[in-house]
Amino acid sequence: MAQLPTHARAVIIGGGVSGCSVAYHLAQLGWTDIVLLERKQLTCGTTWHAAGLVGQLRASQNMTRLAKYSADLYLKLEAETGIATGMRQVGSISLGLTADRRQELLRQATLARAFGVEVHEITTAEVRAMYPHVEVGDVTCALHLPGDGQCDPANIAMALAKGARMRGARIVEGVKVTRVTDDGARVTGVDWESDGETGHIATDVVINCGGMWGRDLAARSGVTLPLHACEHFYLVTEPIEGLGHLPVLRVPDECAYYKSDAGKMMLGAFEPKAKPWGMGGIPEDFCFDALPEDFDHFAPILEQATARMPLFQTAGIHTFFNGPESFTPDDRYYLGEAPELGGYWVAAGYNSIGIVSSGGAGMALAHWIAEGAPPFDLWEVDIRRAQPFQRNRRYLKERVTETLGLLYADHWPYRQVETARGVRRSPVHEHLKAAGAVFGEVAGWERANWFAAPGQDREYRYDWHRQNWFDNQRAEHMAVRQAVGLFDMTSFGKIRVEGRDAAAFLNHLCANEVDVPAGRVVYTQMLNPRGGIESDLTVTRLSETAFLLVVPGATLQRDLAWLRAHLGDRFVTVTDMTAAEAVFCVMGPNARALLQAVSPDDLSNDGFAFGTAREIEIGLGLARAHRISYVGELGWELYVSTDMAAHVFETLAEAGTAHGLKLCGLHALDSCRIEKAYRHFGHDITDEDHVLEAGLGFAVRTQKPDFIGRDAVLRKREAGLARRLLQFRLQDPAPMLFHNEALVRDGRIVSILTSGNYGHALGGAIGMGYVPCAHETAEAVLASTYEIEVAGVRHRAEASLAPMYDPQSQRVRL
CATH class of the missing domain: 3.30.70.1400 (Aminomethyltransferase beta-barrel domains)
Structure with missing residues (x-):
C-alpha cells in the first residue's frame, strides 16, 4: 500500500459508484487534495451487480434533473477517460395492465412533458414492433421514453474514479475507515487500518458513501443514517439468437423489469414483500459476494414472466443472482450534511436506483460541500429529514420489507405505509382511535388523516379519482367552515x-x-x-x-x-x-363559543386579539392558547402539557356537542389551507423559492438592518419577479388534483402544480403553482387562459393571486 497522507481537504468513505461520483465532481471543482478510501476493492459492495438501468423520469423536477444529468454524464465519460461505460440510449417501455396503472402512466407522461423529457404514448402494435418478444393482449397503456438507457455499472464507477484521479484525487483500495473522529461539534478526521497498519488522516470534510456499511459507521459518530440491506434478485438467460439491443422493459404490475445485454435477457424483480439481510451487520469479508439462492421466493415473478415473454419458457438460465442493496424507510436516498455533526456528509441509501442517481447526486453534493448550499432544492433526499428513532434496527428491518416493493407498486395519492407503524403517538391517540380515526404517518407520528363514520371501514380504498374518504373529508372541511373543528396537531x-x-x-x-x-x-x-x-x-x-x-x-x-x-x-x-406538549387546534366560526364554554378567560377580540398568545384555563387544567390559523377561520392552537392533554381533549369534546364540534383530520386541514392559499413547506415553498415570488413579502421586514436573505430580497424587489405563485380552481368540479399536474398557460405547459386538494367550500379542485412572468405585471399574468393537464386531459382553470376563499382574511378576525 502506498503511503497515505496525514491531511486532506476531504475524505470519501466507500468506492462504489456514489463515492466515485463525489470524488469525480469534487475534483472537477478543483478540490485536488481529496482521498477516497475503499475497504476492499472499488465496486465490490453493490455497484458491481447493479442492473444498470438509466431512467430519466423521476417523481419530481429536481430528481429528474439529477437523473438526466447522470445520463448525459455517462454518455461523455468514455471519451474523457477511455473506459467503456456501456451506456446505450436504447430507450425504455413501461406497460400498464390495469385501469389504475393506465392513469398513473398517463400522469407520468404529463409530468415528463412538463419536465422536458421526451415521452410517447404508444399502441400495443408499436410495443410489439419495438419489442417483438412481449405479449401485449392485456396491456392498458404503454409509454416509450427514447432517452432512457442502460450501462455497465462497474465501468461507470471505474470511469468516474479515473476521471477523479486525472484531476488529482487520490483513490486507495484495501483501506478500511474504522472511525470518524470529531471534537464534539465537527469532524476532525478519520482513523484507518490496512494489513495490520493503522493511521489517521486529518480533515474537516468526511463523506460517508459506505452503502450498506454506512449506517453502522454513521452510528459510531452519533449520526442517524436509516438504511437496511435487502436481498435483490435477478436472473440472466443463456444467449438468445438474434436478441439484439432492445429497450428496457418495465411491467410494474408484475413487479418485473427486463434488459437485453450481450445477447442475453435479464429479468429482475421488486417483489411486494422483500427479504431484509444483514440484520447483525454486514460481514467483514463481504466482497463481490452473492447471497444464497432462493428460487421459491423468485418463482412467482418468473411464472408471470414466462407468460409475458414466452422466450423464458425455452431459454436456459445462465445466472440466478441474489445480491444485497440498501433501502430506506421512504424509498428516497440521503444526501447532505448530517445535522448531528458538522462536516459529516452523506451520499447513501439509493434504493436500487444508485446508478441513475449517483452521477447527479455526486454533482449536487460536491457543489453543496464546496459552496455551502445545494445547487437547487434537495429536500426530497436531504439527510435532515431522517428522524433519530429511525436508526432502530427492528424498525428498519420491518419497513424495508415494504419499501422495496413500493418501487413498482401503484403510486396512488395518499398511499400509506403499512409496516413499522405506531412508533410516535399523541397522548390522545386512543381517544382519536375510538372516535373512528384513520391514521397516517409522518416522521413516525401517527396522525388522524380522516374519521370514519359509524359502520364505515377504517381503511383507505385507493384511487386516482375520489377515494372512499372524500365525503368524510368534505364533512370535516365544512364543519370547520360552518361550525367548529378540532384537530390534534401534537406532531408539530x-x-x-x-x-x-x-x-x-x-x-x-x-x-x-x-x-x-x-x-x-x-x-x-x-x-x-x-x-x-x-x-x-x-x-x-x-x-x-x-x-x-x-x-x-x-x-x-x-x-x-x-x-x-x-x-x-x-x-x-x-x-x-x-414531546412536552400536545397541540389541539380549535377552528371555525363557533370556536370562540366552544372555548368560552370551558374557560372563564376573556376570548373576545378586545380581550384576545389575533396573533397573540397567553395562558388560559380549560376545564380543570391550563393551556397556552395561540390565536392563529392555518385553515382560514377563527381559531386557536392550544398547547397543553402532555399530562393534562387527555383532560383538555375530553373537556373540549364534551362541550363541543352543543356547538357542532367535529373531529377533523389532516386531509381536511390540507383542503382548508389550500382554499385559503396558505403555503405548504416542501411543496409550495422550498429553499429554492424566493420569498417574494412565493407571495410572502408581507412577512418580510427589510427595515431590519441585518437578517439572512435581506440583500436578496432587496435585489429581487429592484429586478422584479421572474415568476409568481398562483392559486387555481378547476371549473369542472369532477377532476381531482394532487400535485405535479402540468400547468398550461395559453396552450403551453409552463410549470407544474406544487400542491393540490379539493376545495369543498369553493366547489372544485384547487391547486397552487408558479407561473413564469419575467417583466410582466400581475394583471398580465392573470389575463392569460389557464388549464391544468391531468393524465393527458386539459381542464380549464380560474387563476388568482389573492386567496379565492376569504381574500380579505376577515374570518380569522371574527
Missing part, C-alpha cells in the same frame, strides 16, 4: 429558543420582526442568502428571553440544524420541546 415541531441573546439571534435568522412584546405570535420565514425559504414557522415570544418556534413535524430536524449552525458564540440555548 416545538423548539424553545432562550437566553440573553435570543431576540437578536432570531431576528438575524427570521425575515419578519420577532423582537415583539411577550405574548405576540409572529408568522415568518427563515431565509438563505439567496432569499430562498429554509423554514416556514411561527415564533411566539414567551418572555423577555424565551421564544417558542413551531414548525412542521417533518422539518423539525432540519430546523434544529439550521438554528444550531448559526448560533456562533451567542448566549442562546436551542431545545427540542416537541
